[in-house]
Amino acid sequence: MPGFIRLxxxxxxFVLLSSVxxxxxxxxxxxxxxxxxxxxxxxxxxxxxxxxKSFMQQAVYFAxxxxxxxxxxxxxxxxxxxxxxxxxxxxxxxxxxxTKDEMYLLEVNDKLVTxxxxxxxxxxNGMQTLLxxxxxxxxxxxxxxxxxxxxxxxxxxxxxxxxxxxxxxxLSYVKKYIDYLTFHKFNTxxxxxxxxxxxxxxxxxxxxxxxxxxxxxxxLIGHFKDTPARYDxxxxxxxxxxxxxxxxxxxxxVRGITVIPEIDIPGHSRATITxxxxxxxxxxxxxxxxxTWGMYNRQNNVLAPNPATFQFLRTIFHEIADLFPSPxxxxxxxxxxxxxxxxxxxxxxxxxxxxxxxxxxxQTYFIEEVSKYLKExxxxxxxxxxxxxxxxxxxxxxMNWSNDEKAIEAATKGFSVIMTPGKPYxxxxxxxxxxxxxxxxxxxxxxxxxxxxxxVPNSIVKKGLADKILGGQANVWTEYMEYSTKVDYxxxxxxxxxxxxxxxxxxxxxxxxxxxxxxxxxxxxxxxxGSSWFKDFEKWTADK
Ligand code: TNX
Numbered sequence: 001m002p003g004f005i006r007l008x009x010x011x012x013x014f015v016l017l018s019s020v021x022x023x024x025x026x027x028x029x030x031x032x033x034x035x036x037x038x039x040x041x042x043x044x045x046x047x048x049x050x051x052x053k054s055f056m057q058q059a060v061y062f063a064x065x066x067x068x069x070x071x072x073x074x075x076x077x078x079x080x081x082x083x084x085x086x087x088x089x090x091x092x093x094x095x096x097x098x099t100k101d102e103m104y105l106l107e108v109n110d111k112l113v114t115x116x117x118x119x120x121x122x123x124x125n126g127m128q129t130l131l132x133x134x135x136x137x138x139x140x141x142x143x144x145x146x147x148x149x150x151x152x153x154x155x156x157x158x159x160x161x162x163x164x165x166x167x168x169x170x171l172s173y174v175k176k177y178i179d180y181l182t183f184h185k186f187n188t189x190x191x192x193x194x195x196x197x198x199x200x201x202x203x204x205x206x207x208x209x210x211x212x213x214x215x216x217x218x219x220l221i222g223h224f225k226d227t228p229a230r231y232d233x234x235x236x237x238x239x240x241x242x243x244x245x246x247x248x249x250x251x252x253x254v255r256g257i258t259v260i261p262e263i264d265i266p267g268h269s270r271a272t273i274t275x276x277x278x279x280x281x282x283x284x285x286x287x288x289x290x291x292t293w294g295m296y297n298r299q300n301n302v303l304a305p306n307p308a309t310f311q312f313l314r315t316i317f318h319e320i321a322d323l324f325p326s327p328x329x330x331x332x333x334x335x336x337x338x339x340x341x342x343x344x345x346x347x348x349x350x351x352x353x354x355x356x357x358x359x360x361x362x363q364t365y366f367i368e369e370v371s372k373y374l375k376e377x378x379x380x381x382x383x384x385x386x387x388x389x390x391x392x393x394x395x396x397x398x399m400n401w402s403n404d405e406k407a408i409e410a411a412t413k414g415f416s417v418i419m420t421p422g423k424p425y426x427x428x429x430x431x432x433x434x435x436x437x438x439x440x441x442x443x444x445x446x447x448x449x450x451x452x453x454x455x456v457p458n459s460i461v462k463k464g465l466a467d468k469i470l471g472g473q474a475n476v477w478t479e480y481m482e483y484s485t486k487v488d489y490x491x492x493x494x495x496x497x498x499x500x501x502x503x504x505x506x507x508x509x510x511x512x513x514x515x516x517x518x519x520x521x522x523x524x525x526x527x528x529x530g531s532s533w534f535k536d537f538e539k540w541t542a543d544k
Contacts, residue, residue: 022145023145023147023149026129026133027496027499027500028499031152032149035146036147038110040143041110041146042110043066046086047087047088049062050077050085051076052078052080052092058091061124065131066131069136072142090113091123092116093116097116102119103150103151104126106130108144108146115127120254122256123256124182125256128184128185129151136527153502154506155472155502156471157473159190159418162177162190165193165194165197168236171240171247174191178248181255181257186499187256187257190475191261193240196269197216198213198214199272200238201245201261201320202239204319205319206276206312206315211275214271216236219236220293231291245324246323260328261320261324262330265366266302267332267334267335270300271289276312279306280304281301281302281304281341281346293441296337300335301337302336305366313373317374317377321377326379328379329380329382331370331374331381331387332384333387334383342359360390363387363389364391367390381396382398385399385400385410388410394414397418398415398418399417400417400418401420401475407419408459408460411465418469418470419473420473420474422443426441429444431445431537441479445494446543447540448541450474450494451500451509453501455469455502456469474495474498492534493523
């Protein structure tokens with residue numbers, strides 16, 4: 001074959017077999033990107049993943065991801081054992097050039113790919129960018145463009161929540177969900193584990209929480225406003241064993257994700273008092289694990305302030321604190337209906353004995369007691385914004401699911417705040433106004449409104465309270481999400497929009513460009529993962 005034909009064949013081969021992803025396609029958008037010159041780095045089976053010993057597990061994780069995405073299996077090897085570095089990936093621990101915890105520095109040229117970080121989270125974040133620079137297709141010759149990226153998050157707290165009570169999801173899906181978070185550079189998984197409709201974590205010291213509290217006899221069919229209400233009369237439930245929880249924690253740790261468990265007290269306690277009626281304000285009532293939704297004040301029952309309850313709380317929160325490495329434990333505190341305490345003579349007597357002037361003060365008493373128990377285990381408390389109704393220790397973090405005024409109230413009182421406003425960060429709301437859209441709770445949070453939401457609104461900046469906002473989180477309440485495919489449909493692509501708001505500098509946000517990147521580089525990932533998503537996102541805009 002004459003030389004020039006061979007050359008053209010080789011060139012054609014190269015063009016056909018390799019696809020170069022554009023650096024401008026990365027989501028969330030990185031802080032600073034400089035395009036290099038040269039052909040870029042060719043990833044072929046002779047490339048190795050060389051790692052500093054602190055990143056050993058992450059090297060294996062990265063090799064797995066590459067294999068899944070591109071079908072290329074690469075060897076991993078400690079940097080220290082490597083005599084010569086050829087055309088390789090290098091995962092470098094570097095606390096000089098890397099100045100922030102979750103930051104990474106990526107440098108790609110035709111000889112080397114160097115990723116620097118000083119924490120697991122940093123290296124994991126950098127890997128997500130690298131994976132986005134690689135094609136989503138099986139290939140033996142993927143090219144990473146020559147590039148230099150300096151990147152770090154705007155907010156310290158970037159979370160996604162999942163309610164596994166209203167519907168229960170297999171362990172495999174919890175892992176998949178953690179993978180979604182990892183890909184989107186979130187750092188926290190908020191696991192809503194207990195509620196009126198079930199108790200979803202094994203507790204050794206109070207076994208009836210599982211044998212009784214994890215199961216309901218029936219589940220509402222359709223919307224809770226439908227009349228007449230229909231029920232499926234089928235036993236439903238389950239819980240994660242401690243071994244399974246440990247498996248999730250190990251899985252999350254490799255990916256730099258903190259898992260914050262939520263044990264919701266003193267309201268949302270129907271499952272608890274069904275298992276242990278002596279903890280309720282009316283022990284003789286025929287409690288049952290709730291099988292309908294949205295019945296605040298009726299279904300949503302509360303714990304009684306009695307010695308058995310405080311003993312219970314101390315024991316289970318200690319058990320939870322011993323299991324979860326997270327420095328924060330979420331104790332719920334939301335929608336605690338005061339009417340049960342008002343009607344209860346013994347609750348009223350308790351309030352008088354302890355000088356608590358009203359039921360709000362009693363709620364605060366509960367939160368402070370549990371804070372004390374958690375402090376014994378070196379843990380701090382996180383709770384929904386209702387916990388600040390009384391006077392509370394301000395080292396507690398407030399998760400605000402209401403509006404900006406509530407955030408201002410919390411920040412003014414001295415609390416740090418995480419923004420999870422119902423509008424637009426509740427993903428149980430509709431993302432279209434199409435009457436044929438899959439059933440949701442109510443409301444309308446379009447992709448555009450999610451993207452345009454600013455977690456530090458001007459009203460907060462003007463009051464000089466901006467630094468009280470730690471970050472944000474979208475919440476996924478699953479009353480109307482019976483299967484994991486429905487969760488996927490409700491969270492995608494809105495989760496991708498939240499990730500950019502929490503990571504990317506505000507001045508670099510651009511909705512039109514986000515949509516372009518979503519279509520070119522992110523949606524192919526949803527397909528790769530076998531996940532469903534809401535496809536009509538361009539049709540539905542940000543109108544209120
Ligand atoms: C309120 S927001 C709740 C949840 C429901 C949700 C439905 C919050 C802390 N509590 O128990 O699932 O509304 O949108």
